[in-house]
Amino acid sequence: MQRTTLRRRLTLLFWTIIVSVVVVMGVFIARQGKLVLIDQARRTGVALTRSISATAINDFFSLEQKAEEAARDPEVAYIVLYDKEGNVAAYSGQGIPGSESEIPPLKEIAPGKDPIVTGSLLIGNPGPGLDIVLPVLLTDTDQIWGTVRLGLRLDRIYSQVQKTYWVIFMLGLSGVLIGWAASAHFTSRITVPLGNLVDATVKVSDGDFNARIEASTGDEIQDLAENFNWMVARLKDQRNNLMENLQEISRLKHYSDLVILSMTNGLITMDADGEIITFNRKAEEILDTPAGQALGSTPTEIWGQSNSVTRLLAESLSKRSPISDQEIQWPGKTGEDRILELNTALVQEENGRVIGLLALFHDLTEKKALEVKVRRADRLAAMGTLAAGLAHEIKNPLTAVRAFVQMLPEKHDKEVFREKFDRIVPRELDRVNELLENLLDLVRTPKLKIAPLNITECVDYVLETLEPEIQSRSIIVKRFADDEGLQVHADNSYLNRALYNIALNAVQAMPDGGTLTVETTANPVPGKKHLADIRISDTGTGIPQEHTKDIFNPFFTSKEKGTGLGLAITNKIIEDQGGTILVESERGEGTTFTVTLPSAAGN
Amino acid sequence: MKKERKVILVVDDHQGILDTIEMLFCDEFEVILAIDAAQALKVLCDIEPAMIFLDYMMPGFNGIQLLREIKQMHLGSKIVVITASVLDEILDEVRWLGVDGLVRKPFDVAQIMDFTEDLIRQAS
Numbered sequence: 001m002q003r004t005t006l007r008r009r010l011t012l013l014f015w016t017i018i019v020s021v022v023v024v025m026g027v028f029i030a031r032q033g034k035l036v037l038i039d040q041a042r043r044t045g046v047a048l049t050r051s052i053s054a055t056a057i058n059d060f061f062s063l064e065q066k067a068e069e070a071a072r073d074p075e076v077a078y079i080v081l082y083d084k085e086g087n088v089a090a091y092s093g094q095g096i097p098g099s100e101s102e103i104p105p106l107k108e109i110a111p112g113k114d115p116i117v118t119g120s121l122l123i124g125n126p127g128p129g130l131d132i133v134l135p136v137l138l139t140d141t142d143q144i145w146g147t148v149r150l151g152l153r154l155d156r157i158y159s160q161v162q163k164t165y166w167v168i169f170m171l172g173l174s175g176v177l178i179g180w181a182a183s184a185h186f187t188s189r190i191t192v193p194l195g196n197l198v199d200a201t202v203k204v205s206d207g208d209f210n211a212r213i214e215a216s217t218g219d220e221i222q223d224l225a226e227n228f229n230w231m232v233a234r235l236k237d238q239r240n241n242l243m244e245n246l247q248e249i250s251r252l253k254h255y256s257d258l259v260i261l262s263m264t265n266g267l268i269t270m271d272a273d274g275e276i277i278t279f280n281r282k283a284e285e286i287l288d289t290p291a292g293q294a295l296g297s298t299p300t301e302i303w304g305q306s307n308s309v310t311r312l313l314a315e316s317l318s319k320r321s322p323i324s325d326q327e328i329q330w331p332g333k334t335g336e337d338r339i340l341e342l343n344t345a346l347v348q349e350e351n352g353r354v355i356g357l358l359a360l361f362h363d364l365t366e367k368k369a370l371e372v373k374v375r376r377a378d379r380l381a382a383m384g385t386l387a388a389g390l391a392h393e394i395k396n397p398l399t400a401v402r403a404f405v406q407m408l409p410e411k412h413d414k415e416v417f418r419e420k421f422d423r424i425v426p427r428e429l430d431r432v433n434e435l436l437e438n439l440l441d442l443v444r445t446p447k448l449k450i451a452p453l454n455i456t457e458c459v460d461y462v463l464e465t466l467e468p469e470i471q472s473r474s475i476i477v478k479r480f481a482d483d484e485g486l487q488v489h490a491d492n493s494y495l496n497r498a499l500y501n502i503a504l505n506a507v508q509a510m511p512d513g514g515t516l517t518v519e520t521t522a523n524p525v526p527g528k529k530h531l532a533d534i535r536i537s538d539t540g541t542g543i544p545q546e547h548t549k550d551i552f553n554p555f556f557t558s559k560e561k562g563t564g565l566g567l568a569i570t571n572k573i574i575e576d577q578g579g580t581i582l583v584e585s586e587r588g589e590g591t592t593f594t595v596t597l598p599s600a601a602g603n
Numbered sequence: 604m605k606k607e608r609k610v611i612l613v614v615d616d617h618q619g620i621l622d623t624i625e626m627l628f629c630d631e632f633e634v635i636l637a638i639d640a641a642q643a644l645k646v647l648c649d650i651e652p653a654m655i656f657l658d659y660m661m662p663g664f665n666g667i668q669l670l671r672e673i674k675q676m677h678l679g680s681k682i683v684v685i686t687a688s689v690l691d692e693i694l695d696e697v698r699w700l701g702v703d704g705l706v707r708k709p710f711d712v713a714q715i716m717d718f719t720e721d722l723i724r725q726a727s
Contacts, residue, residue: 388688395687399709400619406712407626420626428619 007191014183015176022172022179033164037157038130044075045132045152046115052079053136053148063136064090067148077151078123082106084144095124095151106133106147113137121151128154193221197228209236266361269347272354274298274317286340286361288333309342316344317357327364338365382553389555389564393435397428438565442554442572448491450577452600455486455520455532462499463518469507470516480519487600488532490577495597498573501566502536502593509540509591522599530599537592543585551583608633609723610650614643614669615658615685620708624656627716640669647676653723654681656706659688659697670700681722685710 052066060081067079067090077095080088086106096103103123113135121129130152135144193215203211209232215225260267266283270276279294287309294302299310308328316323323344332338341364347356404425411417463470463477470477488495506516516538523531543551550556552571555564574581579597613624614637621636628634635652637643646652655673659666666684673682683704684697697705703722706715 392687395708396617397619399687400617400623402709403623403627403712411626416629417626420622424619424622424626431619 005191006194007187010187010191011180011183014186015180018179018183019176022175026168026172030161030165030168034161037161038154041152041154041157042117042130042132045130045150046117046134048073048076048152049115049132049134049148049150052150053134060089063146068092070150075153075156077121077129077153078149079151080123080149082147082149084146086147089146093151095121095153097124106149121153123149123151128158130154189217190221193217193225197224200228200232204232204235209239266363268294268313268359268361269356270298270313270317270359271356272317274300274314274357276302277356283361286338286363287330312342313344313357313359316359317346317354320346320354322346332365338363339368340364385556386554390435390439393555393564394432397431400428401425435565438569439554441569442565446491446494446573446576448494448576450489450491452487453490453492453495455488455534456481456484458492458495458499459518459520459534461496462503465500466503466507469504473507473510474513475507475510476513476515478515478517480517480521482521486520486522486532488597489600490579490597494573494577498570498595499534499536501570502595505567506536506538506540506591506593509538509542514539514590523596524599531596532599534595534597535592536595537590539590542587542589542591543583544587545585548583548585552581609653610635611654611656611719612637612643612646612650612652612680613656614640614666615656617658620658620685627712628719640666640672643669644672647673647678651678652680653726654683654719657682657684657702659684659686667696667700670697670702674700679726681726683719683722 048070052063052070063081067081070076071079071092071094074094076093078091078093080096080103081090082105083089088103088105091103115132115134118131118133120131121127122131132150132152134148134150136146136148137143138145193213196213196215200211200213211232212229213225215222260278260280263280263282266286267278267280268276268283269278275296275298276294279289279291281291283289283294284291289302299307299313303310309330312323312326312328315321323342326342328340328342329337330340341362343360343362345358346354347358348354404421407417408421412421459479469475503516503518510516517536519533519535519537521533521535523533525531547556551567554568556568571581574595574597577597579595582594582596583591584594585591608631610633611624611628612635613621615621615624616638618638621638625634625636632653635646635650637646643655657666657670657673659670670682670684673680681703683706684702685706685708686697687708704718706718
């Protein structure tokens with residue numbers, strides 16, 4: 001069905017209104033005009049009749065003359081004079097028929113002075129006209145002398161009325177046409193912008209946000225157009241913002257996808273029900289499981305209930321407890337177990353609600369294998385250093401003993417030789433023995449008698465033992481203790497030996513004097529075992545930076561005397577007692593050893 | 604008048620080696636002992652020994668460094684390096700610097716005495 005457009009409807013409505021108004025007014029005006037003209041004709045006729053009857057008093061001749069005169073008027077169809085009995089006395093006029101008999105007699109004598117008007121001609125040819133009958137009265141009496149009948153033609157008036165009708169029709173027609181044009185223009189003023197608006201909305205709905213409506217009507221239509229344009233501009237801005245945001249979001253998503261894809265760790269994320277949402281490429285590789293199989297499934301469905309990863313993930317999710325650095329065995333493709341490190345973290349919303357679990361898998365297999373290799377190499381290198389050091393240390397006394405033994409047959413009768421032999425050969429052999437004892441100290445597990453020890457007393461003992469060395473080098477000793485009663489958990493004799501070794505090193509590093517500082521401080525660590533620090537500092541030559549890491553290695557020495565085992569043994573003693581030893585040194589400034597031991601206080 | 608004896612300087616960080624070499628040569632030579640490089644350099648300021656025994660692997664002041672210093676002094680002394688090392692590459696460096704002899708520990712008494720007497724005879 002064809003839709004009746006708004007334009008057509010409005011045009012039709014306006015036109016109907018205009019036509020109705022024009023028709024009603026036309027009919028009304030035509031009718032009124034006709035009535036006015038007929039009334040005027042009637043008045044003219046009556047006046048003429050009265051003037052005839054007025055002149056006729058008692059003088060029939062004058063009356064006839066007057067009637068003749070009046071009958072010359074082309075408007076007058078006929079004039080008939082009747083006597084008092086109503087018989088035709090005289091007549092004239094163009095409308096009179098040929099024979100007198102056709103002139104009808106007066107049917108009744110008019111009783112009053114008022115004329116009797118009939119709306120048509122009564123004598124001769126009928127046609128539009130008026131028939132006026134007026135009695136002629138005797139002077140000053142009511143007695144009728146005769147009657148005048150006048151027929152007045154209305155042909156001219158009727159044709160004038162016809163002309164008026166025609167004019168009115170033409171005027172109405174032009175009114176209707178002008179009205180049609182005006183209504184068409186007026187409706188187009190409304191409907192054209194509306195049509196544009198409709199077109200524009202269609203364009204906008206199709207995604208063309210450049211659609212604009214031009215309207216300069218200066219009315220509500222223009223307001224509507226401007227509002228529409230503003231609205232579309234806003235829509236365009238918002239759509240552009242939306243597009244930008246969307247692009248940014250998709251760019252970020254692409255980036256994070258790439259990040260997840262490029263991760264060197266296997267990544268799995270699960271929702272709160274344990275269903276896997278993310279399963280990256282590395283996870284596929286490490287766990288030997290295709291992502292297609294994993295995504296949307298639970299670990300139980302993929303690897304079974306009793307699998308270690310299934311268990312750990314389920315436990316971490318259900319107990320809401322993250323797993324850190326958990327090592328697990330995973331069957332590898334080649335049949336050998338791989339070692340994986342598993343870390344999990346809860347995925348939480350801002351309000352703390354847990355919405356899932358994130359798990360990271362790191363394949364430690366190669367690293368572990370490498371570590372084993374490195375440890376082996378380290379052990380071999382250490383053994384090499386040890387063997388070289390040992391060889392060097394043994395070869396010197398061995399050389400001396402061998403040489404003295406070789407010299408014995410030749411020089412045994414010399415007093416000076418015998419004296420030196422007795423002194424040097426046992427000393428060199430003792431040295432070898434001492435070396436072996438020290439080496440054994442390095443490898444055997446000592447039987448420690450751990451007990452609370454007053455650290456101040458230990459330091460006192462060590463400094464007393466070293467007194468001759470300190471005196472001979474004019475070394476100044478400074479002591480600091482934040483708590484004289486500070487106790488550590490250690491074996492008394494072993495600790496004394498360790499501290500003695502460190503203090504001896506310090507003293508020997510200052511052959512030309514200096515300051516030896518011994519400082520003991522409590523070192524509380526929140527949430528952990530309380531510790532105590534013993535710092536022994538010298539102002540000696542210092543150890544080159546590159547040597548500080550080697551000084552605890554066996555046979556490493558920077559001193560001119562010594563086997564290079566002292567600090568190695570010291571380090572072992574401190575470590576055996578659960579402590580640590582740290583060295584800081586500055587060339588030419590001095591060296592500080594910090595021994596940290598478990599404190600007996602607060603544990 | 605007593606004939607002036609030739610001087611032998613022994614530089615070694617190990618007292619046992621010093622004592623041993625002293626005992627070996629004390630009958631014929633004046634033996635001066637130095638337990639470290641500093642002592643050795645002090646001695647060399649005053650005396651030009653006929654021979655210097657030098658332990659190459661001394662802690663602190665390395666034997667090779669001392670050898671370089673002695674070489675720079677342009678002394679007429681014969682220089683013999685004594686080593687307990689089993690490593691050859693360091694010995695190459697010693698040879699390159701120019702020494703008159705190389706003795707490995709533990710040494711044979713007869714060998715070292717003959718070797719020393721030969722060298723000193725060459726010098727004189």
